[in-house]
Amino acid sequence: MVDGAMATLRSSMASPTKPTVKKGSRHASSMESIVLFGPPGAGKGTQAQRIMDSTGLPQVSTGDMLRAAVSAGTNTGIAAKKYMDAGKLVPDEIIIALIEDRILEEDAVNGVMFDGFPRTIPQAEALSNITKVSHVIAIEVPDDRIVDRICGRFTCGKCSSVYHDTFNPTQTDGVCDKCDSTELKRRADDNADTVMSRLGAYHEQTSPLALWYESKGIFHRIDGDRAIDEITKDILLSLN
Numbered sequence: 686m687v688d689g690a691m692a693t694l695r696s697s698m699a700s701p702t703k704p705t706v707k708k709g710s711r712h713a714s715s716m717e718s719i720v721l722f723g724p725p726g727a728g729k730g731t732q733a734q735r736i737m738d739s740t741g742l743p744q745v746s747t748g749d750m751l752r753a754a755v756s757a758g759t760n761t762g763i764a765a766k767k768y769m770d771a772g773k774l775v776p777d778e779i780i781i782a783l784i785e786d787r788i789l790e791e792d793a794v795n796g797v798m799f800d801g802f803p804r805t806i807p808q809a810e811a812l813s814n815i816t817k818v819s820h821v822i823a824i825e826v827p828d829d830r831i832v833d834r835i836c837g838r839f840t841c842g843k844c845s846s847v848y849h850d851t852f853n854p855t856q857t858d859g860v861c862d863k864c865d866s867t868e869l870k871r872r873a874d875d876n877a878d879t880v881m882s883r884l885g886a887y888h889e890q891t892s893p894l895a896l897w898y899e900s901k902g903i904f905h906r907i908d909g910d911r912a913i914d915e916i917t918k919d920i921l922l923s924l925n
């Protein structure tokens with residue numbers, strides 16, 4: 686987990702569902718952030734790590750922050766868990782409070798790369814009051830490819846590298862290529878039943894955001910059903 690997520694976790698433990706925003710200490714005005722947009726299993730996490738290496742912007746994944754809160758048993762985690770287990774979106778006020786707090790961390794001073802946020806119009810509106818978004822990168826993958834992609838997925842518990850049994854296996858079985866950790870884990874919600882609800886939530890609540898961002902002229906569509914390197918190359922071209 687990144688340090689910022691730990692800090693968010695600490696603050697959500699101190700102030701359960703609605704962390705206090707330290708108004709006036711925001712450094713938002715000088716920030717330009719990137720949004721990674723797309724259905725569950727599109728490869729946002731994988732690409733976020735690669736773009737992070739190139740741009741230096743920290744990855745801010747609301748899914749990772751929520752999973753950390755669930756593991757730590759905070760009130761935020763307890764409130765979010767039932768939605769996550771059912772493959773539904775966590776209420777906007779919980780998510781917006783997490784982001785408002787996260788953006789105050791020192792590493793966010795030059796902007797961040799949002800992964801899995803915003804997912805609703807109210808979240809996007811809240812984000813527009815927090816930071817300027819310079820690019821929205823939409824990684825597009827057809828629905829019929831999503832189930833296979835999600836069901837074989839696993840990550841390194843130490844450095845968060847993302848792998849897949851078939852499409853992106855580790856070089857040595859059970860060992861992370863990047864940091865040699867053997868702490869490889871699978872997500873509780875990466876199963877065929879929950880995937881269908883998550884895809885439903887994406888189409889109903891999240892995909893309307895594409896039009897919202899398209900009207901602002903900052904929306905870039907990337908074909909996500911290709912080799913990982915090709916996708917990264919196109920994303921970096923869109924950012925230039």
Ligand code: AMP
Nearest residue numbers: 747748768769773774775780801802804
């Ligand atoms: P992810 O890791 O992005 O696939 O998110 C896992 C789960 O966390 C989702 O299925 C939602 O239940 C919840 N979640 C993550 N980000 C958001 C968000 N921006 N808005 C609402 N729910 C979210």
